[in-house]
Amino acid sequence: MSVAEREPKIVGFLCNWCSYAGADLAGTSRTSYPTSVRVIRVPCSGRVNPQFVLRAFQLGADGVLVAGCHPGDCHYSTGNYFTRRRFLLVKRFLDYLGIDQRRFRLRWISASEGPKFAETIREMTEELRQLGPRDAAAVEAHAE
Amino acid sequence: MNALAVEERKAVRLADIRPVLERLAAGGKLVAPVAEAGGFAFRRVGQAEKVRLDFYNTAESPKDLFFPQSEVLFSYDAAGIAVPEPAGEQVLLGIRPCDLAALPLLDRVFGEGPFRDPGYLARRERTVLVAVACDRPRASCFCTSFGLSPGHVAGADMVLYPDEGGYLVRAQTEAGEALMAEWPGEAVAPGEAEAVAARYRSMETPLGRRIRLEGVAEALDGMFDHPMWEQIAARCLSCGICTYTCPTCHCFQLTDEAKGEAGKRVRCWDSCMFPEFTRMAGGHNPRPDKKARVRQRFMHKLNYFVRRWEEYLCVGCGRCVESCPVGLDIAYVIEAVQGVTARA
Amino acid sequence: MRSEAVRAAARRLLEEGKVVRFLGHAPGFDPTSPFPQLITRAEEAERLVLDHFCAPNLAKYLLDYETQEGVTAVVLKGCDALGLARLLADHRVARDRVWVVGLPCPGMLDRDKAAALLPGVQEARAEGDEFVLTGAGGERRVAAGQVLLDRCLVCAVPTPDDADELLGEPVPGRPVPREEDAAVAALEAMTSAERKAYWTEQFSRCIRCMACRNVCPACNCRSCCFDSEEPRWLSRVTDGPAQEMFHFVRALHVAGRCVDCHECERVCPMDIPLMKLNHKLLQDVEELFELERAFVPREVEPLGIYRPDDPEEFA
Numbered sequence: 182m183s184v185a186e187r188e189p190k191i192v193g194f195l196c197n198w199c200s201y202a203g204a205d206l207a208g209t210s211r212t213s214y215p216t217s218v219r220v221i222r223v224p225c226s227g228r229v230n231p232q233f234v235l236r237a238f239q240l241g242a243d244g245v246l247v248a249g250c251h252p253g254d255c256h257y258s259t260g261n262y263f264t265r266r267r268f269l270l271v272k273r274f275l276d277y278l279g280i281d282q283r284r285f286r287l288r289w290i291s292a293s294e295g296p297k298f299a300e301t302i303r304e305m306t307e308e309l310r311q312l313g314p315r316d317a318a319a320v321e322a323h324a325e
Numbered sequence: 326m327n328a329l330a331v332e333e334r335k336a337v338r339l340a341d342i343r344p345v346l347e348r349l350a351a352g353g354k355l356v357a358p359v360a361e362a363g364g365f366a367f368r369r370v371g372q373a374e375k376v377r378l379d380f381y382n383t384a385e386s387p388k389d390l391f392f393p394q395s396e397v398l399f400s401y402d403a404a405g406i407a408v409p410e411p412a413g414e415q416v417l418l419g420i421r422p423c424d425l426a427a428l429p430l431l432d433r434v435f436g437e438g439p440f441r442d443p444g445y446l447a448r449r450e451r452t453v454l455v456a457v458a459c460d461r462p463r464a465s466c467f468c469t470s471f472g473l474s475p476g477h478v479a480g481a482d483m484v485l486y487p488d489e490g491g492y493l494v495r496a497q498t499e500a501g502e503a504l505m506a507e508w509p510g511e512a513v514a515p516g517e518a519e520a521v522a523a524r525y526r527s528m529e530t531p532l533g534r535r536i537r538l539e540g541v542a543e544a545l546d547g548m549f550d551h552p553m554w555e556q557i558a559a560r561c562l563s564c565g566i567c568t569y570t571c572p573t574c575h576c577f578q579l580t581d582e583a584k585g586e587a588g589k590r591v592r593c594w595d596s597c598m599f600p601e602f603t604r605m606a607g608g609h610n611p612r613p614d615k616k617a618r619v620r621q622r623f624m625h626k627l628n629y630f631v632r633r634w635e636e637y638l639c640v641g642c643g644r645c646v647e648s649c650p651v652g653l654d655i656a657y658v659i660e661a662v663q664g665v666t667a668r669a
Numbered sequence: 670m671r672s673e674a675v676r677a678a679a680r681r682l683l684e685e686g687k688v689v690r691f692l693g694h695a696p697g698f699d700p701t702s703p704f705p706q707l708i709t710r711a712e713e714a715e716r717l718v719l720d721h722f723c724a725p726n727l728a729k730y731l732l733d734y735e736t737q738e739g740v741t742a743v744v745l746k747g748c749d750a751l752g753l754a755r756l757l758a759d760h761r762v763a764r765d766r767v768w769v770v771g772l773p774c775p776g777m778l779d780r781d782k783a784a785a786l787l788p789g790v791q792e793a794r795a796e797g798d799e800f801v802l803t804g805a806g807g808e809r810r811v812a813a814g815q816v817l818l819d820r821c822l823v824c825a826v827p828t829p830d831d832a833d834e835l836l837g838e839p840v841p842g843r844p845v846p847r848e849e850d851a852a853v854a855a856l857e858a859m860t861s862a863e864r865k866a867y868w869t870e871q872f873s874r875c876i877r878c879m880a881c882r883n884v885c886p887a888c889n890c891r892s893c894c895f896d897s898e899e900p901r902w903l904s905r906v907t908d909g910p911a912q913e914m915f916h917f918v919r920a921l922h923v924a925g926r927c928v929d930c931h932e933c934e935r936v937c938p939m940d941i942p943l944m945k946l947n948h949k950l951l952q953d954v955e956e957l958f959e960l961e962r963a964f965v966p967r968e969v970e971p972l973g974i975y976r977p978d979d980p981e982e983f984a
């Protein structure tokens with residue numbers, strides 16, 4: 182398989198209380214979605230340090246997903262409001278450093294939204310396929 | 326490499342150095358000064374046009390070519406241990422007298438005694454040194470305070486002397502002569518070449534006029550507890566600028582980077598100016614404050630090293646003078662020590 | 670410029686016992702780079718200077734006296750005072766242990782710009798909208814815009830607003846458009862790959878001396894993530910990923926907290942364009958969270974707070 186054909190790799194940071202349960206639901210309901218995502222469970226979307234996201238990219242992720250409870254529903258009341266502020270900035274900052282912001286997503290996915298989780302992975306995988314693998318983009322940038 | 330006697334040294338005059346630079350660059354082994362944001366830097370160069378022989382000294386010294394900021398010593402995985410291949414050959418063009426004089430100091434640390442550093446020695450061995458006599462001393466240069474000069478080129482394989490709008494090129498070793506063998510240029514008599522070299526050797530440097538070293542090492546013998554340290558250290562930012570840009574500083578730390586069953590041991594520069602430099606497991610730090618750290622840096626350079634090797638660990642390149650953001654450079658401290666002795 | 674005034678203030682404060690130490694500037698080897706000077710006795714006041722080259726921000730040194738007895742007097746320009754405000758907002762310094770000698774700042778000169786305009790420059794004095802440079806090379810009159818530090822060209826707060834005493838009459842800010850924004854915009858106009866290449870090249874030159882962090886009033890953590898051995902958040906190896914991580918983390922840790930003082934960029938020995946990172950974040954913070962002058966420290970920092978109606982891009 183050439184680099185261009187390989188399945189994109191997505192690292193997904195899912196909050197324990199909503200999005201991880203949502204992903205679980207997608208599984209138990211036998212909803213099919215691409216196998217591109219590697220899930221890391223975090224206590225709250227607010228736990229996701231921007232450093233984790235950059236590290237995932239550096240270690241070869243083509244895309245990174247952070248998912249948490251809907252605003253207002255965070256198990257810790259307000260964690261995801263901080264997450265939102267933080268990643269509004271981080272998304273733009275990653276882009277500014279040369280990591281296309283389409284490779285990063287933050288999504289609110291509740292425990293009952295199994296289909297939304299599956300749909301998010303499908304969409305993201307499709308978009309990343311079009312963008313091509315990140316390492317190839319980096320190699321190209323180097324050659325310039 | 327074996328130095329040639331003065332009368333054996335071949336010399337040529339080059340009105341135009343470009344063809345030679347092109348030849349060197351084409352060999353793929355050239356490291357030379359190039360222009361970069363705000364100044365100059367030694368970099369590997371593939372195109373001769375990039376080489377800037379009209380440079381003033383670089384912000385970073387070329388010590389990185391021999392003692393890299395990070396160096397993998399070995400790596401391992403389930404299959405075994407791998408030691409990286411020693412570095413290949415390179416030609417370092419444009420090294421200035423101060424940085425050249427720093428190499429024998431590093432040689433003492435890494436190349437003498439029972440523990441020798443094979444990586445360092447291999448890189449030293451495989452580097453042809455083409456020095457350039459210093460036609461652009463900066464206001465911060467004081468190599469002459471250390472008995473060096475803009476024409477002090479001992480240890481170089483070959484020297485470029487800017488002269489009459491071109492260069493007088495002189496080989497000093499067989500390696501230099503070999504490099505020069507196919508170069509164009511009109512031959513110059515040994516006497517004439519020596520006259521040009523002597524002119525550079527007699528040049529003074531701006532700050533060198535001012536900085537006097539006599540008695541500094543001796544005075545420092547009794548100054549470990551002097552109140553001076555407290556006051557001069559107050560402004561230090563505890564950064565790594567002075568030690569990282571210094572051509573003679575050589576401290577390092579070892580780090581293991583492990584992941585699962587694989588990993589590597591890496592050696593990285595360290596600095597006595599960082600608070601963590603002496604922090605021990607358990608948290609005790611024998612150099613707990615800026616006073617202790619600043620004193621260490623200058624005692625090492627102006628006293629301890631002299632006691633051990635009979636040489637100062639400084640060559641007057643002026644980098645700390647240029648780059649320390651708070652003027653806590655070695656010239657300042659030498660004058661402060663002289664001030665204390667004068668008052669005593 | 671104000672050397673006599675600063676000496677008089679230091680002498681008076683130390684003699685009266687109002688303060689036990691005084692942080693000011695003293696002349697360096699090169700008169701265009703005065704350095705921070707600590708004095709503790711009135712007689713030492715003679716050493717101090719205050720001229721158009723006193724760029725160093727002294728606010729961060731206040732952390733050194735955190736656990737020591739007595740009040741510390743410190744000379745602060747408008748931008749430096751924002752640094753103190755940062756330390757106060759972060760509860761790193763107690764206001765009643767500091768005596769602020771404020772300089773209504775006429776602008777500080779960039780020594781490199783000055784030296785390029787008049788090699789061997791030794792002194793500068795302001796005359797209206799111009800500066801007169803003098804030195805071995807004679808005298809030269811230049812427009813302020815040619816020779817001021819970048820940060821001074823756009824300084825909004827030249828007079829410290831929280832000073833215990835002022836060395837002179839307050840001066841107004843310069844309400845010029847922020848030129849840095851153009852630098853950010855130019856980068857934003859590039860493709861992703863071009864930006865990646867640009868930053869890779871810039872970061873590769875960084876020697877990780879940590880001067881940018883150490884001088885920064887916003888980087889005032891008792892223990893910094895970059896120094897931690899266990900866990901080791903950042904590898905000491907200076908390869909591409911580690912360099913990128915260092916700059917990413919440093920800039921984000923001061924996002925919404927940076928006081929736009931430009932000290933990090935000024936002290937950097939490798940001329941890494943750190944302000945292009947800081948300004949990008951500053952602009953985004955202002956725009957996304959509808960804040961004005963986000964570089965002025967406030968009670969709660971922008972990333973330490975939220976609004977339920979923050980922009981929703983992640984539904």
Ligand code: SF4
Nearest residue numbers: 561562564566567649
């Ligand atoms: S002496 Fe200067 S360059 Fe060295 S650590 Fe202190 S502030 Fe940094």
Ligand code: SF4
Nearest residue numbers: 574575576597622625
């Ligand atoms: S001055 Fe400090 S960093 Fe330099 S060699 Fe000595 S102990 Fe090491």
Ligand code: SF4
Nearest residue numbers: 875877878879881937
């Ligand atoms: S001051 Fe400059 S060289 Fe030093 S760590 Fe910061 S960016 Fe890197």
Ligand code: SF4
Nearest residue numbers: 885927928930931933
């Ligand atoms: S990041 Fe730079 S400009 Fe911002 S507060 Fe720190 S030193 Fe000043």
Ligand code: SF4
Nearest residue numbers: 888889890893894922
């Ligand atoms: S880089 Fe971050 S952890 Fe380190 S001092 Fe600055 S804000 Fe604190």
Ligand code: FES
Nearest residue numbers: 196225249250255
């Ligand atoms: S617990 Fe789900 S986002 Fe906070």
